[in-house]
Amino acid sequence: MADFSLEDIKILRERLGTGMIDTKNALVEAGGDLEKATELLRLKGAKGNAKRADRSTSEGIVAAKVVGNSATMIELACETDFVAKGEKFVALSEKVLDAIVAAGAKTVEEALAAQADGKSVADAISEEAAIIGEKFELRRVTVIEADAFEIYMHKTSRDLPPQIGVVLGYTGSDAETARGIAQHISFANPTVLSREDVPAADVENERRIVEEISRGEGKPEAALPKIIEGRLGAYYKQVALLEQDYARDNKLSIAKVAQDAGITVTGFARFKVGA
Missing domain, CATH: 1.10.8.10 (Ubiquitin-associated (UBA) domain)
Incomplete structure (x- = not known):
């Protein structure tokens, strides 16, 4: 022996x-x-x-860190919630995030090449995955530049790490309102900041759809332009943050809430594990 x-x-x-x-x-x-x-x-x-390369990674963690005028957020994915809430996986996410921030990486490719304790982030993730026995994947990386930040991490289950993460960049000094807007983003899931940020192709596609629906409902021809614009307005409320009704007071838009608080939202990012 x-x-x-x-x-x-x-x-x-x-x-x-x-x-x-x-x-x-x-x-x-x-x-x-x-x-x-x-x-x-x-x-x-x-x-x-x-x-395990072909296995799905629907669980995991989101994590974010602010250094100076930059906020970095990542999604590190795994296969099971059991592993996601484990100390080793949480520690790995922190190690990976620190390495990405230190390297100034802004894409997944740059992040995987960043150095963590003498090895690449890709190798660090691979080695830990080999030890634990699940597929791990650095799915997303984003960097927001701003004067001030609000970071909001939401747990969808008490015993799991954060599953939804929001980074809000803004100017101004009302941190409480900024936090309220970050929480709103976690719930409402806007995809762009303002209606001007919606891709023109998406707007035209939506316009075509609502026009077809309106005509199918037999709306008067003379009334169609106004009806179509009204329905486009509803579409903007779905996707554009500043157009949305504030979750805490649906009589106010996010644009109005920010204006009243003397802050200007300059950018945001929202990650949801597995989405």
């Missing part, structure tokens, strides 16, 4: 987070050599990563 102790098993499990049987088998194969056993377990995990 290989020469190793229960203490060796404990050390290796704490180092890699592997199961008892896999750890013991690796030590047997390595003749009790901790470093060789570590290598064997990592190679086994890497092979498992390849097999």
